[in-house]
Amino acid sequence: MSDTSAARPAPLAPAEPLLELSGISKSFGGVRALSNVDFTLNRGEVHALVGENGAGKSTLMKIIAGVQSADEGRLVLDGVEAHFRSARDARDHGVGMVHQELSVAPDLSVAENVYLGSQPGSRYGIVDWKAMYRGAATLLERLGLEIDPRERLGDLPVGLQQLVELARVLFSGARVIILDEPTSALSPPEIARLFEVLERLKQEEGRSFVFISHFIEDVLTVADRVTVLRNGEKVATANADAIDKRWIIQKMIGTGHGELENMYTGAVSMGPRPTDAPVLSVEHLTRRPNFEDVSFTVAPGEVLGVYGFMGCGQLELARALFGKIRPSEGDITVDGTVRRFGSTAKAKVAGMAFVPESRGQMLFADQPVFTNMSISVLEDIDKFWLRPNREREIARGHIETLGVRPANELARLGVLSGGNQQKVALGRWMTRLPRVLVMCEPTRGMDVGAKEDVVKIVKGLSAEGVAVVVLSTEPETVLALATRVIVMRKGRIVEEFAGRAIAKDDLLAAA
């Protein structure tokens, strides 16, 4: 036996499991959230966890992070069985998490954020600022980031803020880092930088990441392995370079959802610019620094998609259309009359309807379904005294048409799933059809079935002549709904797609 092996490149080190979960099950009040799930995270690996909402990703993630404990199953960290009692306990064992909603202190400096909760100090509790700035600078440099640790964190772009939060988790000594939807708020260059940092950390420091994301391209780019969950069960685990987008989508949603698959992958043809008189026309609408010189029209029966990255001003634009905030310049014309909305009540009277991106912003969780539906049209139902029976009758009608589950107008709204809550929010505007319906992120956080239902409802409304404006940061949503698309970037309209087929790439490239 000669020394031949030395001449060959060293064989890949066998995958070495750092974290092993086996047979994990978890139920909430009789509902199975996870059943018998196995999950292995190797040292120096990015392992993506994908699945529709409600598939069990967040439950699994919370179990790993110690936020919840499993009903059944074992969690082995570094060869030792572990039972995390709390998130803090998990962190002490080297499991950290970067949440989707940033938990940073924007008014503190970058260094203070990195050291949040563990500032270096001398005796008497005096903070050693020099050591803190030096330490933060070294750490950020290691991540390949050129950030002044003295800068106020809130002044940095969201992407950098997120990386600072990641730095904090790293700094706390985490070997297993859970990233929950880390790319959802980032622009493509920011995503690229995040991925560089992850690559570096995993290569050079052997850190391991659980990467949770809805964005399948991101998953395929960054992950070494992918695990797909569906309805609380593990469907498959595969090496990322052996699979493609279609494979993931099929595993995620199961079979028989051809239309939805298109929504994720295919090109969708846009209608031409309509020639009819517009219901809504917006001219030179400006509200600095949110949006500037925005002009567009929407015809009856049209669904105008407004696509842009988070923070491009579309949420503020939507609010200006519904009288929640006031534009400084420009005109909003509804049915040929120029309107200035002093309040949302005035906008409603002018024929505007609005569904914001977060259901907590528009629904009354404590109240029954029927009052949630009647609130916008109470003045039509009752002059002075309430007529609850009439309200309930109307609500029952909407519940039936929209397929709200549970089909009970007296159910407390808070017990409904996200998709059903969204149906209630839409039902609110269906008693007396508005002229214009403005919707922000209409399908965010919903499961496949609910998404399809919402798409159907919106198309139904537009078929009845309602002009719909859909504003979203998710290209899939825009493509599934819109008959014409405008793209916003940094508060301005930069592109319009009408009369041709477009795909997700077109939107991403334009934004």
Next chain:
Amino acid sequence: MSVEGLGTQRAGGLRGFFISRVREIAPLATLFFLVVVFAAASPSFMTADNAANILRQISITAIMATGLTFVLLCGEIDLSFAAVANAAGIVVAFFTTQEAYVNIANVPLPGAFAIVLAILTACGLGLVNAVGLTRIGIPSFIVTLAMMQIAAGISALLVRGQIAYAVPDVVRTLGAGHIFGIPWIVIVAGLFLLVAHLVLTYTRFGRYVYMVGGNREAAEYSGVNVKLILGAVMVISAFCAGISGMLGVAYFGSAQQNEFDAYLLDAIAAVVLGGTSLFGGRGGIPYTIIGLLVLGVLNNGLDHVDIDSFLKILIRGLILLAALIINVYAQRLTAKR
């Protein structure tokens, strides 16, 4: 993902029921406890006469608490109503002929005019609160704090340290008179509570009040004119304060500076003791009635038992603190559901 059961029924049986109903149970249990304790401690407490006494004693607080209930249901606060009540009481006396020995440079008017002017004063002050809160955007806590001072200033300027005694006959009757042996003021308080309950429960306006208090942003995104509702409740509170101030002057038999100061805490305590949420959206007039009874029984009962009168103040404070803790705790429990 939603994994909760349907409906409001939750696991936990009796315990779950108590947790979900702590807002209702705590004030009722307190009331029961106080009645039992005072009945045991003093033979003079548990009499029909004393029960009538308690009702009479809480009547002025009840009228103020009626208006305040609207404000709290919207998640706002009014700190000015006691001062506004005082101002209205003094205005009505200012425009009534006083005895010669009262040195107030007053302007006698027919009784009806004096009453209308007093009500207008109260509503006008409430309107200033409303404008400050909704148009300018001053938190209600602050704007009504300023109004407290303004109303006290109006009172001071009109009565100038004097005491006025005369009020129009109607006011005297309603504030101090009886019908079939029942004090008019109890009837007026009952009417205020009844009408407010009907408005809050059965009218569109009442629904808006609860919706604005429950989730203000959602109400706005539903096209509810939130500012109008908030402005209206501030005016309603001032209106109720004005009526209670006029009747209170008749009830006490005099109009003077700082006459109603103690009512500020009493009325707020009654509403909060009753279980109406400090954060808005939950509670109502029945809750306020229980709170008024708790407070009435407490104030009255402490007079029937032999304890240090200075200790009474401390006891009232401690009971109010306990009610606040339960109120916030109840909010947290219901928020968890």
